[in-house]
Amino acid sequence: MGRVKPLHQMLVVMRKELKDSLRDRRALFSIAFSIVVGPVLIGIMMNRIADRQRESESVEIPVVGQQHAPAFVDWLRQQAGVSVIAGPQRPEQAVRDRLHDVVIVITDDYAEKFRSSRPATVRIVADTSRNAARPTLERVRRLMQRYSAEIGALRLIARGVSPAGVTPLKLEEIEISTAQQRAAQVLSFIPMFIILAAFVGGMSIATDSTAGERERGSLESLLVNPAPRMAIVAGKCIAAAFIAMTAVVLTTTLSANIPRFLPLQDMGIRFRIGRGEFLGVLAAMLPMCLFSASLQAAVSTLARSFKEAQSYMGVLVLLPMLPGMISAVSTIGQEPWMYLVPVLGQHVLVMGVLGGRPEEWWAFVTAGLIAALSAALLIRTMTTLFKIERIVFGR
Amino acid sequence: MIRVEGLRKRFGAVQAVDNVGFEAADGAITGILGPNGAGKTTTLRMLYGVMKPDAGRIHVDDVDGVATPQRAQERLGVLPDGFGLYPRLTAREHIRYFGELQGISGERLRDRTEELLRMLDMGAIADRRTGGFSHGERTKVAIARALVHGPRNVLLDEPTNGLDVMSTRAVRKIVRGLRESGHCVVFSSHVMQEVSALCDAIVVIAHGRVVARGTPDELRKQTGHDNLEDAFVALAGVELMTEDQWAE
Numbered sequence: 001m002g003r004v005k006p007l008h009q010m011l012v013v014m015r016k017e018l019k020d021s022l023r024d025r026r027a028l029f030s031i032a033f034s035i036v037v038g039p040v041l042i043g044i045m046m047n048r049i050a051d052r053q054r055e056s057e058s059v060e061i062p063v064v065g066q067q068h069a070p071a072f073v074d075w076l077r078q079q080a081g082v083s084v085i086a087g088p089q090r091p092e093q094a095v096r097d098r099l100h101d102v103v104i105v106i107t108d109d110y111a112e113k114f115r116s117s118r119p120a121t122v123r124i125v126a127d128t129s130r131n132a133a134r135p136t137l138e139r140v141r142r143l144m145q146r147y148s149a150e151i152g153a154l155r156l157i158a159r160g161v162s163p164a165g166v167t168p169l170k171l172e173e174i175e176i177s178t179a180q181q182r183a184a185q186v187l188s189f190i191p192m193f194i195i196l197a198a199f200v201g202g203m204s205i206a207t208d209s210t211a212g213e214r215e216r217g218s219l220e221s222l223l224v225n226p227a228p229r230m231a232i233v234a235g236k237c238i239a240a241a242f243i244a245m246t247a248v249v250l251t252t253t254l255s256a257n258i259p260r261f262l263p264l265q266d267m268g269i270r271f272r273i274g275r276g277e278f279l280g281v282l283a284a285m286l287p288m289c290l291f292s293a294s295l296q297a298a299v300s301t302l303a304r305s306f307k308e309a310q311s312y313m314g315v316l317v318l319l320p321m322l323p324g325m326i327s328a329v330s331t332i333g334q335e336p337w338m339y340l341v342p343v344l345g346q347h348v349l350v351m352g353v354l355g356g357r358p359e360e361w362w363a364f365v366t367a368g369l370i371a372a373l374s375a376a377l378l379i380r381t382m383t384t385l386f387k388i389e390r391i392v393f394g395r
Numbered sequence: 396m397i398r399v400e401g402l403r404k405r406f407g408a409v410q411a412v413d414n415v416g417f418e419a420a421d422g423a424i425t426g427i428l429g430p431n432g433a434g435k436t437t438t439l440r441m442l443y444g445v446m447k448p449d450a451g452r453i454h455v456d457d458v459d460g461v462a463t464p465q466r467a468q469e470r471l472g473v474l475p476d477g478f479g480l481y482p483r484l485t486a487r488e489h490i491r492y493f494g495e496l497q498g499i500s501g502e503r504l505r506d507r508t509e510e511l512l513r514m515l516d517m518g519a520i521a522d523r524r525t526g527g528f529s530h531g532e533r534t535k536v537a538i539a540r541a542l543v544h545g546p547r548n549v550l551l552d553e554p555t556n557g558l559d560v561m562s563t564r565a566v567r568k569i570v571r572g573l574r575e576s577g578h579c580v581v582f583s584s585h586v587m588q589e590v591s592a593l594c595d596a597i598v599v600i601a602h603g604r605v606v607a608r609g610t611p612d613e614l615r616k617q618t619g620h621d622n623l624e625d626a627f628v629a630l631a632g633v634e635l636m637t638e639d640q641w642a643e
Contacts (some may be wrong), residue, residue, distance in 0.1 A: 004496075012495040016484075023524075217479030221537065223445050224475065226468040227497040318616040389446055 003211075006231040013227075013235025017209045018242060027204035034200035034249050038193025039254035045186045052132060059136055062094075063086040065106035069114070069122075072106070074223040075147055082143070091125045101133035102126045104142045114182035117155060119354035178319075192324030194251050194281065195343060198289045199246025199296070199320050202240040202315045206296035209308035210382075214394055229386040234379050240293035241375075248285045252278060256388045273354065281363075282352035285376075294378035301385050304394070311377045323347035334359070339367040342374050396421050396579055398440065402451035404437050411437045413603040415451070419581050419596070421547065424574050424592030427583040428627065435583045436476045436602040437565050439552050442581075443473045453549055469497070472546035476583075478537045482526030486517055486536045487602055489525065489542050497544035505541075511539040515569065531562025537559060538569060548579045567593055587627050599630050606630045 021027060066073045071286040076084050084239035088094035091103040105123040113120040122144060126137045153163035170237030213219045222232065256273035273281070296316060303309035323344050334352065352359045385391050396418040404412040412434045413439065419425035436481050440446040440477050442453055444464030453460030453467065459466035480489060489513060490511055494504045512521050515535045520528065525536055533553060542549065555563045573580050590597055593612045599607040599614070607614055607630045620624040 007498055008498070016488075016492050019488075020481055020483050036588040096444070170427075216481070217475075217477050219479075220440075220445060220474070220475040221493075222470055222496075223441050224471070224541075225493060226465040227496050228465070244486070256583050259548075361561060392445065 001296065006228045008237070009225075009227040010235040013232050014239040014242070017205060017236055017239035020274050021205040021239070021243065023079055023087035024204060024208065027208070030204065031201050031243065031247055034197050035242035035250045035254065038190070038196065038251060039258060042189060042193070042255070043258055043261060046258070049186070050262065052135065057081050058083075059139055060085055061102065061104060061140060062091075062100050063104045063106065064088070065108065065110070068106045068108060068110040069120075072122075072147060079143060091123075095127055097131075098319055101130070101136040102222040104140065104144075110305065111352055113371040129280055139278065168176040188351070189324065190255050190354055191347050192320060194248055194255070194285060194350060195288070195323075195346060197251040198244040198285060198292050198319070199317050202244035202289065202296055203317070206236075206240040206293055207242050207300040207309040208305065209239065210297050210300040211303050211306045214392070215306045219392060220362075221337055223392065225347035226350050230379070230383045233382045233386055237294040237297050237375070237382070238292070239380050240297055241290045242295050243291035245286050248289060252281045252285075277353050277358075277385060280358050284346050284353065285368065286372040288342060290375035291342045291371040291378070294382070298378045298382045298385070301391065319343055320347075336363075339363050340370055342367075342371045344369065396454075396456055397581060398454040399426075399438070399442065400452045402441060402453070403443060403449045404434075405449055406592060406611050411603050412448075415600065415603070415605050416607060419548075419579050419600045421579045422574060422577045424510075424570060424580045424582055424593055426590035426597045427571070427581060427600060428585070428587065428590045428597055429583075429600035430585055433585075433600045435585075435600055436634050437603075438600070439473075439476075439550055439583060443471050443475075443550055444468050445475075445555055447483070453499060457618055458491065464493040469544070470546055470548055472541040472544070472549040474534075474549075474551045476552040476556075480525040480533055480536055482530070483524055485522050485524050485573070486528075486532075486539070487521045487539045488514070489536050493540040494543040507543060507545070510544060514572070515539050516565070529562075531558055531565065534558060534562065534566060538566070547577075548581070549573055550581045552583050554582070555584065555586070563589075599627065601630070 005132060027042070058081040060083050061076065062077070062085050063073060064095065066084070066086070073084055084316075088099065089102055091105050094100050095103055103125040107121045109120070110120045124137070124140060124144070126133055126140075128134070128137065152166075156163045156166065166174050192236055196311060213222065223229070252273070256278055259272065299312050299316060300309035305314055320343060324347070334348050345363075349359055349364060349367055399418070400416045402412055402415040403410070415434065415438050416427070417427075427438065429435050432621055437446065439452075441448045441453075442460065444460060444467055448461060451461070455467040455470050458466045458531060460472060474556065484492070487508060490508045491504060494500075494507065499507060513537065517532075517535055518538065520532055520535075525533060528536070538551075538554070554566050554570075558566065567589075570580055570582060574595075582590070594611070596610055597614060598605055609616060609617065614626050614630070618629045
């Protein structure tokens with residue numbers, strides 16, 4: 001019999017592992033879930049931000065005691081996007097019950113005090129612990145401060161004093177829309193979800209083809225075939241990496257289509273994953289899949305049982321979350337050394353691509369090479385492990 | 396043809412295999428008989444190249460099994476002890492997978508697969524996933540994939556262990572068929588009746604050592620016991636299970 005080529009044997013193992021895992025419905029379901037969950041979560045969060053912004057743009061203000069201050073109410077009505085409605089009987093209860101975000105209460109002595117140029121009391125009833133009510137409260141407060149300032153200026157003019165004299169500071173607010181910021185923050189989760197898809201995608205096949213194969217007792221039969229251990233190990237790792245890559249491509253595709261379903265333009269948010277960004281994400285991520293899959297397979301090989309391997313996988317899945325979590329607390333800079341750390345390097349690269357400031361080509365090449373080299377090293381280590389009798393036959 | 400000389404293997408403080416040697420001829424069934432833990436499986440594992448012997452020599456036909464285990468594996472068909480299958484693959488896919496790993500492809504692999512399915516009477520289960528197979532059906536699949544590359548030498552480690560009577564008979568038929576077509580078959584078992592009924596030559600192993608070898612008749616003469624069971628007990632110094640006990 002002629003010698004069999006190791007490369008061919010590697011492909012045979014890879015094909016079998018792919019076929020085998022594509023028939024594993026439970027694993028497929030968890031992979032599909034991990035692909036969909038990120039983009040869907042981001043979509044839901046973006047939608048809520050958009051809704052809230054739309055709400056605060058056109059605001060309905062319930063006012064109690066409108067008869068005491070007809071001029072003020074008229075002024076309010078003239079403001080863009082503001083409509084005044086009748087206030088509830090019990091303002092505080094209404095806010096507590098979340099019937100209204102904010103209620104304005106004009107006190108009974110308003111007219112009398114106003115006429116005599118003494119401060120007239122207007123109450124703003126709101127619950128500041130409610131994040132959702134905050135933009136409306138902010139809006140109402142600004143409106144009332146403006147009215148107060150306008151009336152004050154008019155009174156000074158009536159007394160022959162220039163209002164400029166009592167305005168030592170001229171405040172200029174440059175507004176950076178909070179909605180936009182929040183949206184940008186939400187979008188910054190996308191790199192994490194893409195990396196997560198790679199880890200979850202490769203997970204089941206990496207454990208099933210190593211610890212699972214040993215536990216089923218099929219590993220010994222497999223090793224009786226005249227194939228170098230390296231070919232068998234590489235076939236398994238590449239099969240896992242292939243599924244991880246598929247998960248990455250699908251997650252990126254879904255993320256690229258987020259703007260289709262969301263009115264991002266209306267919110268003034270620039271978010272686009274066009275062809276260039278798509279290819280940039282894949283250029284950063286695909287080599288990492290080789291690393292993540294090999295890491296998972298190597299760790300599973302070391303595990304004493306299939307169950308133990310699965311619990312290790314749970315810990316490994318936290319790895320892609322780390323850069324995302326750290327960047328949520330403090331901004332991750334883009335230091336050159338980061339490209340030398342697998343996963344972290346890819347996180348930085350994907351952030352750059354999606355943020356519209358892609359890194360130089362050498363950063364992609366460096367991070368890719370490091371990931372591929374680490375994968376090769378892991379495959380070599382696994383090959384050695386597969387020669388250790390204690391590991392092949394279980395302990 | 397398989398020749399083993401001075402094979403040794405130690406696990407920590409336990410000398411699992413201690414100077415085992417025997418020869419298994421073509422066209423014959425050689426039985427390795429011994430109680431559980433005697434070193435049968437370890438001996439066979441070294442033979443089929445998944446364990447490295449501490450010392451000793453292995454020849455499979457004219458290939459050195461210690462220096463070039465993969466070349467020896469090309470000439471061996473192996474049913475390991477406690478083998479496992481892939482529950483999501485069909486019987487046919489199991490045979491094809493091992494065939495491809497052995498370097499067979501295309502029409503040759505297709506023909507060989509059909510031949511094995513026919514030979515092992517597996518037509519009805521060929522395209523079913525092995526997840527729901529009975530132990531007998533699983534054994535057939537494991538034997539079929541071990542024979543896919545048409546090896547001259549066949550190693551079966553306790554192939555009838557845990558099988559019902561019908562399946563045991565089927566396996567014995569397969570083993571006899573292999574002998575008739577000139578294969579060298581090595582068959583391990585702890586069931587004496589089975590070995591004496593099936594084998595042309597017997598190697599008795601106990602405590603990692605070969606305590607006797609020869610034809611069933613020679614063993615009877617050697618020990619002075621007419622009854623084979625008594626002969627084995629005398630040889631091994633251990634109670635071997637009889638088939639009746641084992642069936643319980």
